[in-house]
Amino acid sequence: MRIVVAHNRYREAQPSGENIIVDAEIAQLTAAGVEVVPFLRNSDEIPTMPRTAKALLPISPIYAPRAQQDLGRLLTEHRPDVLHLHNPYPLLSPWVVRTAHRHGVPVVQTVHNYRQVCSSGLYYRDGKICQDCRGRALGVPAVVHRCYRGSRAQSALMATTLAVHRGTWRSVDRFIALTSAVADHLRDYGIPDERIVVKPNGIPDPGSPAPLGQGFLFLGRLSPEKGLGLLLEAWRRHPDGALGPLRVAGDGELRPLVEAAAAERADVTFLGPLDRAGVRDALTASAVVLATSTWHDVLPTVIIEALASGRPVLGTALGGIPYLVGADTPREPAGTGPAVVASVPALPAGVVAGEAGWVVPPDPAALAAALPAAAAAASTLTGAARSRYERIFHPDVVTKQLLDVYAGVARS
Numbered sequence: 001m002r003i004v005v006a007h008n009r010y011r012e013a014q015p016s017g018e019n020i021i022v023d024a025e026i027a028q029l030t031a032a033g034v035e036v037v038p039f040l041r042n043s044d045e046i047p048t049m050p051r052t053a054k055a056l057l058p059i060s061p062i063y064a065p066r067a068q069q070d071l072g073r074l075l076t077e078h079r080p081d082v083l084h085l086h087n088p089y090p091l092l093s094p095w096v097v098r099t100a101h102r103h104g105v106p107v108v109q110t111v112h113n114y115r116q117v118c119s120s121g122l123y124y125r126d127g128k129i130c131q132d133c134r135g136r137a138l139g140v141p142a143v144v145h146r147c148y149r150g151s152r153a154q155s156a157l158m159a160t161t162l163a164v165h166r167g168t169w170r171s172v173d174r175f176i177a178l179t180s181a182v183a184d185h186l187r188d189y190g191i192p193d194e195r196i197v198v199k200p201n202g203i204p205d206p207g208s209p210a211p212l213g214q215g216f217l218f219l220g221r222l223s224p225e226k227g228l229g230l231l232l233e234a235w236r237r238h239p240d241g242a243l244g245p246l247r248v249a250g251d252g253e254l255r256p257l258v259e260a261a262a263a264e265r266a267d268v269t270f271l272g273p274l275d276r277a278g279v280r281d282a283l284t285a286s287a288v289v290l291a292t293s294t295w296h297d298v299l300p301t302v303i304i305e306a307l308a309s310g311r312p313v314l315g316t317a318l319g320g321i322p323y324l325v326g327a328d329t330p331r332e333p334a335g336t337g338p339a340v341v342a343s344v345p346a347l348p349a350g351v352v353a354g355e356a357g358w359v360v361p362p363d364p365a366a367l368a369a370a371l372p373a374a375a376a377a378a379s380t381l382t383g384a385a386r387s388r389y390e391r392i393f394h395p396d397v398v399t400k401q402l403l404d405v406y407a408g409v410a411r412s
Helices: 017-031 043-048 051-055 065-078 095-102 140-144 152-164 166-170 180-189 228-235 255-264 276-285 301-308 321-325 338-343 364-380 382-393 395-411
Strands: 002-009 035-042 082-085 107-111 174-177 196-198 216-219 246-249 268-272 288-291 313-316 357-360
Touching: 002 017, 002 043, 002 065, 017 035, 017 301, 017 395, 035 043, 035 065, 065 095, 082 095, 082 395, 095 107, 095 166, 107 180, 107 395, 140 152, 152 166, 174 180, 174 395, 180 196, 216 276, 216 301, 216 364, 228 255, 228 364, 246 255, 246 276, 255 268, 276 301, 288 301, 288 364, 301 313, 301 321, 301 382, 313 321, 313 364, 321 357, 357 364, 364 382, 382 395
Parallel strands: 002 035, 002 082, 082 107, 107 174, 174 196, 216 246, 216 288, 246 268, 288 313, 313 357
Antiparallel strands: none
């Protein structure tokens, strides 16, 4: 089987779980004997582009002519069975779906965010969840509120892109929804059930977990929707050192907020951006990983990395986080399964225990109450966290699911 994987890589200055997942998926497919033909663009290329190419950037989300020409040549040369699209913005454009179909190639897309509807892709604005553009022919609220890159002009362009490509998206042969919540989003957009497959991401197996470390780890993009402000407000409700260390890794616009917290308290350490070895070391040093998003985070890669390393997760009850930690379904009766292990320590009101961690409302008081409970119970969930990874997110599991998706669209 021959697959073209199309993806516009996000800038390396901002940590992207999506970039990590695409790289891992290519490696997993190759290891499974699939011939992968990458069709990749990188947003880091934009500053070095020639002037003529930069002049076309404003229209590239709608139609990127150079990308369509390059893709057309690639499809003619390689004659793939399927094109698998991840992120098309800004250098590929959803037009690649039309280009693939014009060459008789079916298209699968993994839905990593909500950008079929929302210009920012997050359903999040001004510090709170926002779905003002749902059901609209044109996302005027996105333009009014400058939702895309803080620019009214760029927001107008993205809103227009989403309107122009509504039919394009609805022509995709198969959507991969990373969770049932994303599947609901696609149904709301008008995609029929038979063209939606729920399949989570997976990451390479790091091997047997190291002994449990100490304290908490926040690893990700330092931006408002990731809930860093929520976390630090909850953390300050405890005396310095009472919870063990809090390590924060990543980069982004809220970096000064973390640096100030690290200067203020001895129990907060800012690790900065980390390479893969640094991420591994940070996970090893910690006992609990935090996922405190204040938006409907689709499928935070850091949680899968935590489970693979045998680290339980304390997160907010939004988006795909409850699914990842196994808190989206009722716990089994006592003695019938691993999820009951989470119920052994006493938990504060509002904390929902899952197989591999806990979720709380995105509220500082609720999170503050959950932090010491998670620290006390972390050692009881290390085995369950690793087991959940092996059953649901291991490459052997997700790659087989992906190959089944490809085979289905290739046959049809």
